[in-house]
Amino acid sequence: MSRSKGKRLAEQKEVRELLAVLKENNYSSAKDLLAAIRHVEELENQLAGAVKQLSVMQEEVQNLQKSPLKSALQASIHTLEEKAASLKEQISALKESILTGCRQALSEVREHGISALDNLSRFFHLRQGFEGVRDTIQEAIQTDTRAIVKIEAMAAQYHEAGKHLKNAGRALAGKEAVTEAKPIGKAAKIIAAPFRADRACLTAMKGTVEKALSGLERLEQSAPKKPSILKAMREQSEKIQAEPAKTEPSAKRTER
Template identity: 30%
Template sequence: MKLLEENNRQGQAQDLSLLMFYMDGMTRQFEAVSQELQEVRQQLAQAQESPAKKAIGRMVEALGHKVEQAREALDDLRERITDCAKNAVENFKEAGVTALDKAVSAIEVKNVLESLQEKISGMIADTKQNIEKVESIGHELRSVGGHLKNAGRTLTGKEAQTVDGGQEGRFQSVVLAPMRTTQKLLSGMNNATLAAIGGMESLELSAEAAREARTERQAEKKPSIRQALAEKRAEAAAQPAPAQDKEHKAPEAAL
């Protein structure tokens, strides 16, 4: 980025700096999501074996696998940017500022970011669906429990109570809390990724504008060279022909 700033590429340097800032933030967000999923696993480990526990466990493991895939994509992207930066520094010594513009174009992270955003968007949808399933499971379990209690009350001659599923139980609450936090974290990551995609579009446009400006300058120089050559030829043609040698002797008469 220092080379970009020193060679009148402040806009590109700023966009690249924002991209690195985004990636650092995303790394921290992925760590936070992993911690929340680990919290769900710990809560499940303390719960009694049941179909609900197994179902929630499968949801968490599937989401955790997708999180790791997205984290790996982010790590690959960081490595690509680092390699391009190293190559730009090495090539700058030989090709000058042209190497910087080519390096920015060679990063080509927009497609990677778009793919990452799709993964995150999918994880948000999965998390939302999982939360709804856990809420539904808890509601059904509480409803079943309520109906069983009503059966007992009926047998003892007591009036049955209305069954509505009640509030979330302790197990459901401790499982849902980290899942809801995960959903919020993923939503923030999705917004940050969309912003990074916009930043990359700006970075690519800046690099393209720099290439076009350089091409125009080169095109302007070529006519100047041709014009200079034409002027030299015109000057040469305008000069008078050299006079004949006055001391040139006439040929001797034949004897």
């Protein structure tokens, strides 16, 4: 990968060469393979957006006073950083799997001819990789959601306490008690914002993975535009062997 560092996946030599061969020979699988490549590139971009939010989280939480909430949020950020690192590795593995598959497919074409591409999906083992990415994303989304719930719960407790203090003052002044606490304040919204933004990035990534898995299903089920030569020869041989069996009864009637 070092020799092609910095290049987009679709720009890699082996990827461009295989896609060109598929298109020249009218294989519909070219479209599905290209879609899988685009989805991997999209995942990289979306992950970069999620990683940016981690820096914002760190800054916002660092400014909080020492408290159980701060410790809990710092633990959440640490978990999210680990998930981001895992996603980066998983996406890199998907890229390498695509490049390896392209090399193998091209090698088979050179050795056995174009019919080697009749079942293109056998060169690419991407389903498990995409499913692993989806699982990691889901775990990260749950981490963001739990952090947001903690922030909102702490804010609600703070405002509930404030309501009680306010009602104590109103009671002394002979005024009616306030029954509703104030909505979540600006500070809580600011702290929760990067967690919400990160969750949005991860949710978008999950959607990309679902699209990729749907495209893989089409790739796995796709049939070649034309049958392979070996298959055609086998079918013709079976047809020839079946013909004498059909004519045998009429021949016997002629002898009688």
